Amino acid sequence: MPTITVEKISKTFGTTKAVNDVSFEVNPGEIFGLLGPNGSGKTTSIRILLDIYKADSGRVDILGGTMDEEKKNRIGYLPEERGLYQDVPLETCLVYLATLKGMKKAEIMNKLPGYLEKFDLAAHKKKKVKELSKGMQQKAQLIATLIHDPEVIIIDEPFSALDPVNTQLVKDLLIEQRNAGKTIVMCTHQMNQVEMLCDRIVLIHNGRVLLYGGLQDIREQFSTNEVLINTGNGLPGALPGVLEIRDEGTVKRLIPEDGVTPKQLLNSLVSAGVDLKTFEIATPTMDEIFIKVVQEDENPHE
Amino acid sequence: MNKTLEVAKYEYMHHVSKRRFWVGLFLLPLGMLAIFGLSILMSAWSIDTSPVGYVDQSGLITLAPEKHSKGGLFDERVQLIGYKSIDEATAAANEGEIQAFVVVPANYLSSFKLEYRFIKPINEGIQKEVSNFMRSNLMAGEIVPNLARVQEGPDFISQSLDGSKTNTPNEFLKMFVPMIVGILFFVVVIMSGSYLLQAVVEEKENRTIEVMITSTSPNQLMAGKIIGNISVGLTQLLVWVAMAFIAALIFREKVPLLFELDLSFKSLAVSLLLLMPAFIFTAALMATLGATVTDTEESQQVSGIIILPMTLPYYFVAVFMEHPNGLIAKVLSYFPLSSPVATTLRMAFTNLSTFEIIGIFISQVIFAVFSVWLAGKVFKRGMLSYHRRLKLKDIFSKEASHA
Structure with missing residues (x-):
């Protein structure tokens, strides 16, 4: 049973239709990518999901029903617009935010030191939040999102402002949470992170759903029979079944004729005596799919 | 909850x-103490303790006035001197021997009215001195007719020697409670209201x-923000009241003027009763403003809209004295921001009916409830409006504008 069901939600602000008939489901134990260009309606969708905005039409079910005050304690939210109380010590700020998630003081004091250690913030807990670097504040906000052990985690751009070490830390943490059966909705523009972490995605543009489904399924849906190769020697001028050869720097892309499979291309290369170092089916990256789908939506007649 | x-x-x-x-908690009372100390000192210096005469036309005065010499800066007792006739007393006044004289009329026991003719207007000290003197004389007899009225003391009909001016005893002292209520209201509301405004904007x-x-x-x-910030204000208020109480206990012996303050229990009770809804109203209004603006600087500019109406009763003090039941006085006592001060001021100069006091209180509670409702509504609409000031049409339109 899905943890989150979004069914045909729409929302208009003045004359702008921010969200238009958007539907998706998110299941327990998965990381779900909510993708889209800036201003596409992602944040509005999340705010409707969290009952900050009311949808003009449609329905949202979360944790087995409509949103209520009790359910707020079971959700962790890291908004795009980061915010912590600046003029208070880090520890005070995190304790306060955790109490608002229904945690008892003793429970907080039991769990908080572990999180501070994990995020390398223990030495800074008495410092005012405004004295911490942007990356440190980002990690502190992640602690506030996770400390109450939420069943649903909604995170908007979790890797912004993080260095590679901390990015890896957060990635490991998200995988750990997914393996623990948590439901995670992640908004990000970093498609490489989507490829590494997301099980399923929805791509929204101009408030409408353009893509929705499993990550692998979508990539396969957009894949062609093109292959990428790396050779020890040169390539013959013509190869059977190959329409075009493109030099892409360290690799060469072979574009096959219609109906020619990668397997047939491999046979052609071997028959032609090409010294193959690598042979890879050119599955499109999420970046490529994102750009292609969004551009096609913007210029449907091109 | x-x-x-x-x-x-x-x-x-x-x-x-x-x-x-x-700093605010202790600096303000110290500042107020300094200002009051200075004004009491100036008041003590300016009190005329030169003798006051009396002319007995009733034959009731049998005891000689007590002789006393000035006992210090705050001793405002005056020496009473008897004169045989009004002409004799007037001449003494004109020659500067006395600052005024009292005429005890022949019908005093039926009227209990004393004529007070002055060069300098009557003050509380003289009034007390003469009242005690009359009381001592009337109670010296074996049989005291109308004891309760005698103990209550005389009424003074006060006019200048040439009859051109009249006065009632010390109007300033009557205004003491409204002034104090006003200052406390100002400081506490502005401080905790500013905290609230700042908290929402931040x-x-x-x-x-x-x-x-x-x-x-x-x-x-x-609701949590309003309760928390009002509690900060109430803490300040309690500490200041406690400090004032302790100061009064310490200085009561040294500054007799403190006893003459018109500290009516009813007036104090009504002031405190009205402070709470006024407090909630102002706090909610500050929160409303906080939700509509985008930064602290802008919030400070608009908070003046709230602070200015609070000072209105002070601009109209003369109107309150002359027409405490006039339109301006009534409107200001129902207007939420000015109500506590305006109502207490009116009570200093007229007798407000219980019915009207209840009416004012109920109106203030209604304003307070409305303001909290408005604050909640505006807050919901303005909370995610990070870059744009909320407009009136946004508040009452169907949905919040794009964040």
Whole structure:
């Protein structure tokens, strides 16, 4: 049973239709990518999901029903617009935010030191939040999102402002949470992170759903029979079944004729005596799919 | 409810743990003490303790006035001197031997009215001295007719020697309670209201608001902020009242003027009764403003809209004295921001009916409830409007504008 069901939600602000008939489901134990260009309606969708905005039409079910005050304690939210109380010590700020998630003081004091250690913030807990670097504040906000052990985690751009070490830390943490059966909705523009972490995605543009489904399924849906190769020697001028050869720097892309499979291309290369170092089916990256789908939506007649 | 209390506790501790709170807590009473001390000192210096005469036409005065010499700066007792006729007393006054004289009329026992003819207007000290003198004389007899009225003391009909001016004893002292209520209201409301305004604006500025409203409802959040910040104000108020009480205990022997203040219990009770809804109204209004603006600087500019109406009763003090039941006085006593001061001022110069006091109180409670409702509504609409000031049409339109 899905943890989150979004069914045909729409929302208009003045004359702008921010969200238009958007539907998706998110299941327990998965990381779900909510993708889209800036201003596409992602944040509005999340705010409707969290009952900050009311949808003009449609329905949202979360944790087995409509949103209520009790359910707020079971959700962790890291908004795009980061915010912590600046003029208070880090520890005070995190304790306060955790109490608002229904945690008892003793429970907080039991769990908080572990999180501070994990995020390398223990030495800074008495410092005012405004004295911490942007990356440190980002990690502190992640602690506030996770400390109450939420069943649903909604995170908007979790890797912004993080260095590679901390990015890896957060990635490991998200995988750990997914393996623990948590439901995670992640908004990000970093498609490489989507490829590494997301099980399923929805791509929204101009408030409408353009893509929705499993990550692998979508990539396969957009894949062609093109292959990428790396050779020890040169390539013959013509190869059977190959329409075009493109030099892409360290690799060469072979574009096959219609109906020619990668397997047939491999046979052609071997028959032609090409010294193959690598042979890879050119599955499109999420970046490529994102750009292609969004551009096609913007210029449907091109 | 628990989250409301958590928010209130955080807001309270956040302000109380700040140095500026403690500085304000002790600096203001010290400042007020200095100002009052100075004004009492100036008042004591300006009190004329030259003798006051009396002319007995009733034959009731049998005891000679007590002789006393000036006992210090704050000793405002005056020497009473008897004269045989009004002409004799007038001549003495004109020659500067006495500052005024009292005529005890032949019908005093039926009227209990004394004529007070002055060069310098009567003050509380003279009034007390003459009242005691009359009381001593009337009670010296074996049989005292109308004892209760005698103990109550005489009424003074006061006019200048040439009859051109009349006066009632010390109007300033009558205004003491309204002034104090006003100052306390100002300081406490402005301080805690500013904290509240700042808290709401800062949450928008540092983007904490979105995290907050996914942990608690906007109504709980707003209620918690209002309770927390009002508690900060009430703490200040309690400490100041306690300080004033202790100061009064210490200085009562040394500054007799303190006894003459018109500290009517009813007036004080009504002031305190009206302070709470006024307090809530102002705090909610500050929070409303905080939710509509985008940064602290802008919030400081607009908070003047609230502070200015609070001072209105002081601009109309003369009107309150002349026409305490006039239109201006009535409107200001029902208008929420000016109500506590205006109502107390009116009570200093007229007798407000219980019916009217209840009416004013109920109106203030209605304003307070409305303002909290408005604050909640505006807060919901304006909380995510990070970059744009909320307009009136946004507040009452179907849905909030794009964040």
